[in-house]
Amino acid sequence: AQTVTQSQPEMSVQEAETVTLSCTYDTSESDYYLFWYKQPPSRQMILVIRQEAYKQQNATENRFSVNFQKAAKSFSLKISDSQLGDAAMYFCAYRSLSAGGFKTIFGAGTRLFVKA
């Protein structure tokens, strides 16, 4: 069965610095999607970035970028020039289509604190 692991329950970063949130997953599928979601204290979700497994190029979205290592089944999120508004819960997710239908699995989340 597929699993998604976010090994860091909490992370802290100084404003303007760079932080990397880790995510590893386990799957036997070759084609799937990976996502990073952000949930600030307001609880309104934001889809930060998405990566198709067949694409070797790492996805980027402004200050957010991923390091996708397919062989290692790793999908870390790098936040550059951290801002106070980046403080949130970050969820990594995996989605694939199998014979039984779509299945999306979320990690437990990493809470990011940003220090001024």
Added chain:
Amino acid sequence: GAVVSQHPSRVICKSGTSVKIECRSLDFQATTMFWYRQFPKQSLMLMATSNEGSKATYEQGVEKDKFLINHASLTLSTLTVTSAHPEDSSFYICSARVGTGNSNQPQHFGDGTRLSIL
């Protein structure tokens, strides 16, 4: 920017009743809408994806007859929790985007609905 309105923001009802949650895209046509569930300890689940005018595609393990999803127009999708019980209490979140399938169009999220079943 694109706005998604979710209503109600909070609902408390008795066990056995059915509860309907609405998700509206206010300034764009939402070809695709998504429904998520967030459990009390914050873990998330994508419940289903709905395309306007067609049946929702439920994720594995989600009870279709329990969680009825309707996406009858390009601006409205509803989630009905039928015969709700305390274990259905959660934070339900919808999101909407333009485009179907694996579109790269941004997803816009509602503010969520806190459902509490007594």
